[in-house]
Amino acid sequence: MIITPSQIKEIKKEAEREIEKAQDVLSLDNLWKKYLGRKEGKMNDILRGIKDLPLDQRPQIGALANQVSQKLEEKINQAKEKISQGKNKSSVKRDFTLPGRKIDLGHEHPLTQMRWKVAEIFSSLGFEILDGPEMETEYYNFEALNIPDGHPARDMWDTFFLKGFSQKKIKTTESEGKLLLRTHTSPMQIRFMEKRQPPLRACVIGRCFRNEATDVSHEHTLYQVEGFCVDEDINVSNLIHTLRSFLSLLFGQEVKIRLRPSYFPFTEPSFEVDFSCLNCGGRGCSVCGQSGWVEMLGCGMIHPRVYEAIGYPAGKYQGFAFGIGLDRLLMMLRQIDDIRWFHSGDLRFIRQF
């Protein structure tokens, strides 16, 4: 019998392949017999044949054969250990009657809950719910809304300006002015009217930004609900009815409202709306400052200059628009005393909702 080193290596490879495939201890025992067994083991055949080799080859082949035998023995033992470990694992007793581990899912932020609620009410009143860019241009945030450059009303909506005139997500021309973080959701009035013709009824709920010092009732980031309705025959009584319906549906009871004259550049006439204090029923308490009324929102009939900016024919359409602070509305609804809680990230606050 002629034995070469490559023959031994071939046997080793074959054995290793089989060991890897073996699924149980019995087949590993059989492999041990097949390769290392004293009687029929392939490696023993080799060792037995060494004595027939020329003298100078014996040490080299003998050493290699011993080395391979040792290696295979090790591999078989390792494989056996692996199998018995797996068995132990799967034989661990499980008690399927134990209660399951609770998965902490969390819940929506109170402001998000409020957004859905408000959107649902306005949908039920026939308003389309719109979304809009938080990054706006000076044109949409101010000029188209009758607040030209240098107008003192711009001070009421001081904001954060962004560098440059154009960014990937919002295509602007230089005439639209600088990019800024929108101070109100009103720019969407313009964007929507540019695309569509009346009759229009839409509601925009979204995040707005103001460059101002924060205190219990002011935040740099806030949510606004903007509603508007444009058609050929819309008047203030439609506005009053819409607001009263909205507030009554939100608070789940009949709510009285009153209008006071006010000023906004994009509406004429403009009003501030108060509603009867739900805490005291209008008799006067600390929530309403003893007046029986709570200040709620600003509104008015859309200014003709706004239609002009869009390009609607002069005098053809009328419409109303209103803006409600979602944060303040939620504060009133859930008696929250500080607007800064909303963005505080404090879980003790969030978990109460």
Ligand SMILES: [Zn+2]
């Ligand atoms: Zn009150």
